[in-house]
Amino acid sequence: MSYVRGQIVGMAGYVPGEQPQAGKFIKLNTNENPYPCSPAVTLAIQQCLQQGLTRYPDPLATAFRQAASDQLGVPPDWILCGNGSDDLLTILTRTFVDPGRLLRMPYPSYILYRSLAEIQGARSQEVRFRPDWTLGADFVAPDPDLRLAFLPNPNSPTGTILRPEQVLELARQLPCPLVVDEAYVDFADQHCVPLVRECERVIVTRTLSKSYALAGLRFGFLVAQPHLIREMVKVKDSYNCDALSIAGATAAISDVDWLNENRSRIVSARRRLTQELRACGFTVPDSHANFVWCTRPDWELKPIYERLKNQRVLIRYMQYRDWGEGLRVTVGSDEQIDAFLALLRCELPASPSEIPS
Amino acid sequence: MSYVRGQIVGMAGYVPGEQPQAGKFIKLNTNENPYPCSPAVTLAIQQCLQQGLTRYPDPLATAFRQAASDQLGVPPDWILCGNGSDDLLTILTRTFVDPGRLLRMPYPSYILYRSLAEIQGARSQEVRFRPDWTLGADFVAPDPDLRLAFLPNPNSPTGTILRPEQVLELARQLPCPLVVDEAYVDFADQHCVPLVRECERVIVTRTLSKSYALAGLRFGFLVAQPHLIREMVKVKDSYNCDALSIAGATAAISDVDWLNENRSRIVSARRRLTQELRACGFTVPDSHANFVWCTRPDWELKPIYERLKNQRVLIRYMQYRDWGEGLRVTVGSDEQIDAFLALLRCELPASPSEIPS
Numbered sequence: 084m085s086y087v088r089g090q091i092v093g094m095a096g097y098v099p100g101e102q103p104q105a106g107k108f109i110k111l112n113t114n115e116n117p118y119p120c121s122p123a124v125t126l127a128i129q130q131c132l133q134q135g136l137t138r139y140p141d142p143l144a145t146a147f148r149q150a151a152s153d154q155l156g157v158p159p160d161w162i163l164c165g166n167g168s169d170d171l172l173t174i175l176t177r178t179f180v181d182p183g184r185l186l187r188m189p190y191p192s193y194i195l196y197r198s199l200a201e202i203q204g205a206r207s208q209e210v211r212f213r214p215d216w217t218l219g220a221d222f223v224a225p226d227p228d229l230r231l232a233f234l235p236n237p238n239s240p241t242g243t244i245l246r247p248e249q250v251l252e253l254a255r256q257l258p259c260p261l262v263v264d265e266a267y268v269d270f271a272d273q274h275c276v277p278l279v280r281e282c283e284r285v286i287v288t289r290t291l292s293k294s295y296a297l298a299g300l301r302f303g304f305l306v307a308q309p310h311l312i313r314e315m316v317k318v319k320d321s322y323n324c325d326a327l328s329i330a331g332a333t334a335a336i337s338d339v340d341w342l343n344e345n346r347s348r349i350v351s352a353r354r355r356l357t358q359e360l361r362a363c364g365f366t367v368p369d370s371h372a373n374f375v376w377c378t379r380p381d382w383e384l385k386p387i388y389e390r391l392k393n394q395r396v397l398i399r400y401m402q403y404r405d406w407g408e409g410l411r412v413t414v415g416s417d418e419q420i421d422a423f424l425a426l427l428r429c430e431l432p433a434s435p436s437e438i439p440s
Numbered sequence: 441m442s443y444v445r446g447q448i449v450g451m452a453g454y455v456p457g458e459q460p461q462a463g464k465f466i467k468l469n470t471n472e473n474p475y476p477c478s479p480a481v482t483l484a485i486q487q488c489l490q491q492g493l494t495r496y497p498d499p500l501a502t503a504f505r506q507a508a509s510d511q512l513g514v515p516p517d518w519i520l521c522g523n524g525s526d527d528l529l530t531i532l533t534r535t536f537v538d539p540g541r542l543l544r545m546p547y548p549s550y551i552l553y554r555s556l557a558e559i560q561g562a563r564s565q566e567v568r569f570r571p572d573w574t575l576g577a578d579f580v581a582p583d584p585d586l587r588l589a590f591l592p593n594p595n596s597p598t599g600t601i602l603r604p605e606q607v608l609e610l611a612r613q614l615p616c617p618l619v620v621d622e623a624y625v626d627f628a629d630q631h632c633v634p635l636v637r638e639c640e641r642v643i644v645t646r647t648l649s650k651s652y653a654l655a656g657l658r659f660g661f662l663v664a665q666p667h668l669i670r671e672m673v674k675v676k677d678s679y680n681c682d683a684l685s686i687a688g689a690t691a692a693i694s695d696v697d698w699l700n701e702n703r704s705r706i707v708s709a710r711r712r713l714t715q716e717l718r719a720c721g722f723t724v725p726d727s728h729a730n731f732v733w734c735t736r737p738d739w740e741l742k743p744i745y746e747r748l749k750n751q752r753v754l755i756r757y758m759q760y761r762d763w764g765e766g767l768r769v770t771v772g773s774d775e776q777i778d779a780f781l782a783l784l785r786c787e788l789p790a791s792p793s794e795i796p797s
Contacts, residue, residue, distance in 0.1 A: 086587070086617050086641070087671045088538050096674030104498050119492045128684070132485055135476050136656035136688075138467070139459050139649070166523050166658075169677040177559060181445050182539045195678075202534060202675055230443070260443050284443070292496070299493035299683035301523075314444045317453030318559055320526040321552075326656035327485070327684050331493075 090204050097198035100399055109419050112397040114239075114267070114374050116296035117416040118348070120331075121341035124297065127334035128327050140326040143316070147324075147333045151304060154336055155276050160309045163316065164332075166323045168266055168290035168303030172199055175231065175262055175286065175305075178318045180205045185228040189218055191240060191403040193264065196233045205230070211406070216243035216368065223256035232257055235264040237271055240401050240411040242370030247275050254278065254285045260311070263287045267372035269294030269342065270349055276306050283308045293373055294342060295335040302332040349373050353414045359424050360412070363431055370414075378409040382432055390430050396423050447561050454555035457756055466779055468770040469754040471596075471624070471731050473653035475705070475773070477688075478698035481654065484691035485684050497683040500673070504681075504690045508661060511693055512633050517666045520673065521689075523680045525623055525647035525660030529556055532588065532619055532643065532662075535675045537562045542585040546575055548597060548760040550621065553590045562587070568763070573600035573725065580613035589614055592621040594628055597758050597768040599727030604632050611635065611642045617668070620644045624729035626651030626699065627706055633663050640665045650730055651699060652692040659689040706730050710771045716781050717769070720788055727771075735766040744787050753780050 085092055100113035148159035155162075165171035172195065180186050182204035188196045190209035200207035210222045216238070234253070237244040245253075254261040265287055268274045278285040286307040292298035302324065307315070324332075335341075357375050360367045365377035378384075388400035388410060399411040412423065442449055457470035505516035512519075522528035529552065537543050539561035545553045547566035557564035567579045573595070591610070594601040602610075611618040622644055625631045635642040643664040649655035659681065664672070681689075692698075714732050717724045722734035735741075745757035745767060756768040769780065 086536055087668070088536060088587075090538070091535055091671050091674055094674060097678060099496070099499055099678040102496050102498060104502060110495070113496055115494050115496065117494070119494060124493075125489060128489055129486070131656075132482060135653075136481075137472050137474070137476060137653045139456070139470055139472065139655040140658070141459060141461050142456055145461060166682075167677065167679055169679065173677060178448055179443055179445060181447070182561060198674075204539060230445075296492075296494045298496040298679075299488075301497070301679060301682040311444070314448050317448055317451055317555075320524065320530060321454060321456040322524055322526065322655075322658060325523075325658040325682065325685060328682060 090201060094198065094201045097195050101397060103397070107395065109396045109415065109422055111413040111415050111419065111423060112399040113298070114293055114372070114413045115298050116293060116345065116349070116373070117419060118296055118345055120296040121335055121338040123334040123338045123341070124331045127330045131327050131330035136326060139322050140324060140329055142321050144324050144329045147304070147329055147336070150333045150337050154339070155306065157276065157279065157306055158309070160312060161279065161306055163305050163307065163312050163319070164324050164329070165303045165305070165319070167292065167301040168264070168288045169195065170319070170323055171288050171303050171305045172196070172233070172262070172264070174315050174318050176200065176203050176205070178315050179231040179260055181230065183228070184230040185226055187222065187229060187232040189222065189234060189238065191406055192235050193233070193239050216241060217245060217249065218253065223253055225258060229259050231259050232261045233264060234261060235266065236275065237267040237370070237372040239267070239372065239374070240399070240409060241368055241376045242372040242374060243368050244271050244371040247273055247278055250275050251278050251282060251285070254282045257284060260284045260286050266290045267293055269346055270353070270373050271371035279306050279308065283311070286311065291332055291335055294346065296345070297331065297335060300328045300331050302328045349414050352417060352420060356412065356414055356420050363428065373414045374411050375414065376409050376411055378407065380407065384408050384410055387427070387430050391423070391426055394426050396426055398423070447558060451555065451558045454552050458754060460754070464752065466753045466772065466776050468772050468776065468780060469756040470655070471650055471729070471770045472655045473650060473702065473706070473730070474776060475653055475702055477653040478692055478695040480691040480695045480698070481688045484687040488684050488687035493683060497679050497681060497686055499678050501681050501686045504661070504686055504693070507690045507694050511696070512663065514633065514636065514663055515666070517669060518636065518663055520662050520664065520669050520676070521681050521686070522660045522662070522676070524649065524658040525621070525645045526552065527676070527680055528645050528660050528662045529553070529590070529619070529621070531672050531675050533557065533560050533562070535672050536588040536617055538587065540585070541587040542583055544579065544586060544589040546579065546591060546595065548763055549592050550590070550596050573598060574602060574606065575610065580610055582615060586616050588616050589618045590621060591618060592623065593632065594624045594728040596624070596729065596731070597756070597766060598725055598733045599729040599731060600725050601628050601728040604630055604635055607632050608635050608639060608642070611639045614641060617641045617643050623647045624650055626703055627710070627730045628728035636663050636665065640668070643668065648689055648692055651703065653702070654688065654692060657685045657688050659685045706771050709774060709777060713769065713771055713777050720785065730771045731768050732771065733766050733768055735764065737764065739789055741765055741767055744784070747787050748780070748783055751783050753783055755780070
């Protein structure tokens with residue numbers, strides 16, 4: 084006899100990208116930043132550590148909310164902090180989606196959304212992107228059970244993005260909150276935070292894992308109208324962010340120069356990586372994130388991923404049921420990209436012109 | 441129109457003890473340890489910080505599991521780590537309790553349990569302690585909806601404890617898992633981890649917030665049989681513990697000498713605090729935790745709490761519906777206890793013999 088909910092027993096569970104704890108890998112599989120975080124972050128954490136960890140942290144991370152308010156131009160009480168944006172996506176699901184109701188998301192996108200629905204005992208509905216990576220009327224189609232929609236923007240694994248006016252149009256047509264998951268938006272040219280004022284159904288989530296090089300710290304935040312924040316506060320764990328992460332995140336978001344410089348390096352490397360992969364024969368949509376998505380239906384992609392892994396270069400092989408497969412490659416440093424491309428070229432099938440007749 | 445689940449709108453939300461962010465308080469309200477953590481913890485966090493935070497942390501905190509396994513004598517895969525034990529209590533509720541089903545807990549105890557049931561859309565049932573602070577047959581009474589029981593041991597706010605053989609007897613009679621919340625057990629003489637082998641329904645949770653002086657770090661763990669751990673892994677956020685907390689917690693649990701010395705100081709101070717409060721006229725049950733519980737039905741206790749707060753000494757005033765009220769006082773340092781007692785004595789009603797006739 085199992086004591087576990089049938090819902091949980093029946094689910095496979097979300098499997099995050101490989102995080103090898105031993106050995107040296109060129110790690111281009113989970114969209115970590117190749118550069119160390121701002122020195123201001125390290126300093127702030129050291130100072131917090133010297134003050135000691137005996138006391139509980141501030142439940143609402145007031146210092147971070149104020150600093151983020153200064154950067155984003157929304158009041159502090161429009162901001163909710165989380166233990167990574169995964170924590171916030173969980174809080175959102177538990178705040179808005181009753182068991183049995185419906186959670187909607189695009190396809191292909193972040194696989195975790197479906198797991199969150201499963202854990203909640205809710206149904207999920209995946210709506211396919213159109214060939215130009217926009218979303219059609221089916222994404223906003225009425226459904227009496229619809230309670231929440233997730234929209235990763237830029238999307239993973241594709242790196243594609245909807246413009247804010249397109250997002251606002253979706254939010255206006257939806258009968259429920261639209262969570263715009265902006266995990267990668269610092270690598271894009273536009274973002275949706277201003278929409279939160281215009282439409283109470285728009286909620287924007289952010290993480291410091293990617294663009295602030297702080298995946299190890301676990302810190303994210305969301306922006307929503309304050310009457311929604313107040314309800315989400317009831318659902319979150321009281322002390323969901325620790326004292327060191329609050330101190331580090333506050334320093335990180337205040338160091339705008341570091342962010343801009345890091346962003347420039349990643350965007351420049353992304354341009355080169357995209358060109359080289361296209362030259363190798365892959366189809367690569369223009370990316371607005373810190374990764375690129377490579378497809379090529381006539382090649383077997385999984386063996387390429389596996390042979391690279393054997394040579395200690397990790398990229399992400401992703402297969403989407405009824406849709407297709409691809410390789411998602413994080414934009415690393417120039418040296419990492421060079422090493423990856425050199426190995427990749429050895430693994431690719433020879434192009435037809437090179438096969439001796 | 442609200443987009444929020446009715447369940448959430450209708451709940452008040454758990455309110456943690458006050459955490460003043462400004463001003464200097466003698467803080468005896470949330471059971472923090474008065475002494476700084478082991479120097480080994482600070483060192484481990486500094487080393488981790490120097491290695492950088494760009495990479496995601498180990499999803500299962502393997503290093504901590506191994507270190508805790510060495511200390512507790514259970515295999516590493518019997519251990520699940522969490523972002524504080526609150527995270528683990530949330531994971532447990534979501535793993536075992538379907539919406540509409542029943543979660544049972546003693547009364548009075550940790551108020552959060554009821555909030556966790558509410559968020560999950562489950563019902564909760566509070567079973568009163570008997571006058572000797574044991575639990576009777578009603579705690580194990582069959583109910584077709586019963587899915588999980590929480591037992592804080594030592595209990596909060598009372599500091600009382602059930603012996604392991606009493607806990608095992610409850611677990612054997614219950615039809616569902618029994619979570620023994622051992623947040624305070626390092627200040628007691630016995631614990632229930634060995635019961636996990638004897639009965640798959642026993643799950644033990646721990647936190648490093650109290651006895652390791654790491655409330656600011658957010659780290660807890662639980663011990664359960666591995667088939668249950670595997671299901672809970674599906675429910676937790678992938679990266680629920682950050683890299684710095686894993687490093688710090690691993691160092692903390694390995695420093696047994698620090699724990700033993702800290703424990704001795706707290707237990708000794710607890711003895712004195714208990715005696716002094718009894719001498720003041722309070723009823724104080726023998727405590728097995730790092731706080732004491734003071735009642736006195738013929739005194740108004742809330743004004744005492746308030747006047748102490750005005751003098752920057754924070755203790756916890758707690759009122760339990762249909763049960764009564766009391767003051768919960770954390771065992772601080774000797775200096776903190778002296779300052780608290782001196783102020784308290786000024787605030788107490790004069791004893792009858794002192795009132796001039």
